Amino acid sequence: MSDHPREECGVFGVIAPGRDVARLSFFGLHALQHRGQESAGIAVSDGTHVVVQRELGLVSSVFDEPSLRSLTGDSAIGHVRYSTTGRNKWDNAQPVAMPRGEGLVALGHNGNLTNSDALRRRVMDMGHEIEATTDSALVTALISHEPGSLLDAICNVMPTLQGAYSIVALTEDELVAFRDPNGVRPLVIGRLDGGWVVASETCALDQVGAEFDREVRPGEAVRLTTDGIESRQVMPATSRALCIFEAIYFARPDSVMDGQSVWQARHDMGIELARESTPGADLVVGLPDSGTPAAIGFAQKSGIPYSEAVVRNRYVGRSFIQPDQELRATGVKLKFNPLEGVIGGKRLVVVDDSIVRGTTTRRIVQMLKDAGAAEVHLRISSPPITWPCFYGIDMADRDELIAVGHTADEVAAALGADSLHYLTLDGLQRAVGQPADVYCRACFTGRYPIPVPDTPGKERFEAAAGATPSR
Ligand code: SF4
The missing domain is CATH 3.60.20.10 (Aminohydrolase, N-terminal nucleophile (Ntn) domain)
Incomplete structure (x- = not known):
């Protein structure tokens, strides 16, 4: 999940x-x-x-x-x-x-x-x-x-x-x-x-x-x-091209990269998000653990109280045995369980770091609404992912990326959310505190700092139909 x-x-x-x-x-x-x-x-x-x-x-x-x-x-x-x-x-x-x-x-x-x-x-x-x-x-x-x-x-x-x-x-x-x-x-x-x-x-x-x-x-x-x-x-x-996704999601928040605390960068992404788009809401919640620092930053900047709203089972591993159909039918929640007493009747700002395919986010929005949330406003601390990564990250094929060819409003509708805002590239850049040209940002821009393969031999790139990455 x-x-x-x-x-x-x-x-x-x-x-x-x-x-x-x-x-x-x-x-x-x-x-x-x-x-x-x-x-x-x-x-x-x-x-x-x-x-x-x-x-x-x-x-x-x-x-x-x-x-x-x-x-x-x-x-x-x-x-x-x-x-x-x-x-x-x-x-x-x-x-x-x-x-x-x-x-x-x-x-x-x-x-x-x-x-x-x-x-x-x-x-x-x-x-x-x-x-x-x-x-x-x-x-x-x-x-x-x-x-x-x-x-x-x-x-x-x-x-x-x-x-x-x-x-x-x-x-x-x-x-x-x-x-x-x-x-x-x-x-x-x-x-x-x-x-x-x-x-x-x-x-x-x-x-x-x-x-x-x-x-x-x-x-x-x-x-x-x-x-x-x-x-x-x-x-x-x-030219420097440190993967900007290290700061957004990959690196551990207690690491320091290029002299900057990863936690602080994520926190500041939340501040920038709140600056760009704060909806009327009662609570700011982060999806643990990667969304938490940005949610705290969002709450500080917006003045909307922060709260935990879902509890994460930290021990769900990659090889986790999947539930059978009967368990699924009862709505078993493998990774997140909502705190209904906190969420009930509230308008939520839900902060997360990224959306790739959208499948899980859609389930989470539904889970929060089922738990009684009055509204769910998604705030994402990265710009829309619209290009695959050729430098060691599994981003999914281009035609699986939910942001490709869709506006934020269309993605919000597809996910069942009341609104959605992605952090802009400028906002992201302000949060990481370094000039744009020291980073690779190709999954947002399609501008690849290192030539990409003419005929990508990896199955994950085969379906990149219509993609014409710049070299
Ligand atoms: S395309 Fe660049 S920024 Fe995006 S994940 Fe790959 S290395 Fe990182």
Whole structure:
């Protein structure tokens, strides 16, 4: 039951001799669990061997005490995954590992490459058989063919990659993190007592007691060593294009991105929403958890009281067993249950961060009305999503996006809401506090900062009939 874009992946890396690096990775990944719930994995190096454990499932179900104790070493990388490309099968769980020289290279990737067809041909020309269906396997294969240090190999491979990537890679004696020249996906470095950490978000640094040092710069590769960080600016940082949806929805609210608190950005999106469109209403409610900071901001700006109105079951997972027909008929509510005493007879402003297909939002509006709400006014803290994402986010096909070809009033009518307002791009930009040109906003504008594939090979893009994204 979700009407949001699907998250992508999270990566983590740590070098800390004498510390339990597998356990640190476990907790780092635990903090990044919101970025991917389909598989999890950790690769550890003790200086002589790289050992990988990966499995389908949540971090806490993939690893237990005995498995963590068996993963001993001085450095490690970890990955949580939601399958934006390739099917959700074990082969595609990460870290990917392949032989390299006498040893092994393991790799975890967040993002999506836009030239994977060309890379696949190149890898096959090298005589590699790729069983996994992910971009990450292609990058690993390319690195495994390059001679020299891991850092040298990555420096040679990066110019051949096109698209969005924040990657951690590990061999017996090196841990390297690298990021695409547009910096689409986040990647930060933290200082740890006795070592260094790299992670998708600062919340993972907090989780393991590391202190934020800096971001991995767009186009940069960094080798983490016990002596410090060795940096190479492999590609010139082209135009910045940090995914603006990280601030709207993906990142955890306690993370800091580009120097700004994600919670604060969402709160300010609510303020901007209220500035743009405040209906007559009795209560402002947020859909937990992602709509809450914006709902609080909306309430503060509008002067309309904020209240919780629905309770969310936090333990409904992706693989949740669906209710049978009989249970469905009784109106079983898997994820949200309304507080009828709060809602009854009230005109509600319902704040949420985004609408993709609209199916879930329609159910929620109906649920609130069934619980006695007099009116439901939807306020969405992002502009209408009208284009698919080619950089690692599952947005649905273009013809499934409810905002395509429909005005806000038409969408409100289709969802059964009394009114609907989407935050404008200008309002969003004011809330994130940075100029528009540092962000990718292509799912709202169709202006893609990195060339998109001519023939998208992923099933999610096949139905983009009529879409002519600008390149
Ligand atoms: S298209 Fe949208 S979701 Fe994809 S990277 Fe750009 S802003 Fe993020």
